[in-house]
Amino acid sequence: GENVEQHPSTLSVQEGDSAVIKCTYSDSASNYFPWYKQELGKRPQLIIDIRSNVGEKKDQRIAVTLNKTAKHFSLHITETQPEDSAVYFCAASSPPGGGNKLTFGTGTQLKVEL
């Protein structure tokens, strides 16, 4: 089955700096790569996703890049703010079963310091 590795496990940045979280996946058939943000005690919520036919996608301060050849994808957050502090999870689809059958990374605790 699919295996997703995520690094780093913790990340501390100063407000206004950029943050980068990296993930690798093992199954070359995976075709959907979402990122979720989870605040303490809350449910994971989708912040951005990318499909295998696209190399990069941006949404305001958030961007995701995908390198299918190397089987890795990254989340980039620019101009970080205190409200960006949370745990971030990457995931990859695991066919068969549909692209909805996601395998998650182990998470990155992001702390944005004032």
Place this chain on the structure above:
Amino acid sequence: NAGVTQTPKFQVLKTGQSMTLQCAQDMNHEYMSWYRQDPGMGLRLIHYSVGAGITDQGEVPNGYNVSRSTTEDFPLRLLSAAPSQTSVYFCASSYGRGASSPLHFGNGTRLTVT
């Protein structure tokens, strides 16, 4: 729309007891799934369903049963609770069976087995 509703929010069981975690969605989503979240291990797929009457195992299915008699409901049954099943459980749903579409999570059930 209420989205994905999970009950109960908290539950304490003794070893050997059984119980059912409820999950309902009102978005007419075909795909539903259960994940467990443990510290440092991300979200791991327990069982999933691509439609009414169809269920399949995920990464960590042992000790759990599911059924999908309607599109809306996807209960998770713990047959004989064990301390290793202490975790936070999330139900999630998405539109479509094969297309990669965002997972919508419920608010979670925090289960403690003593």
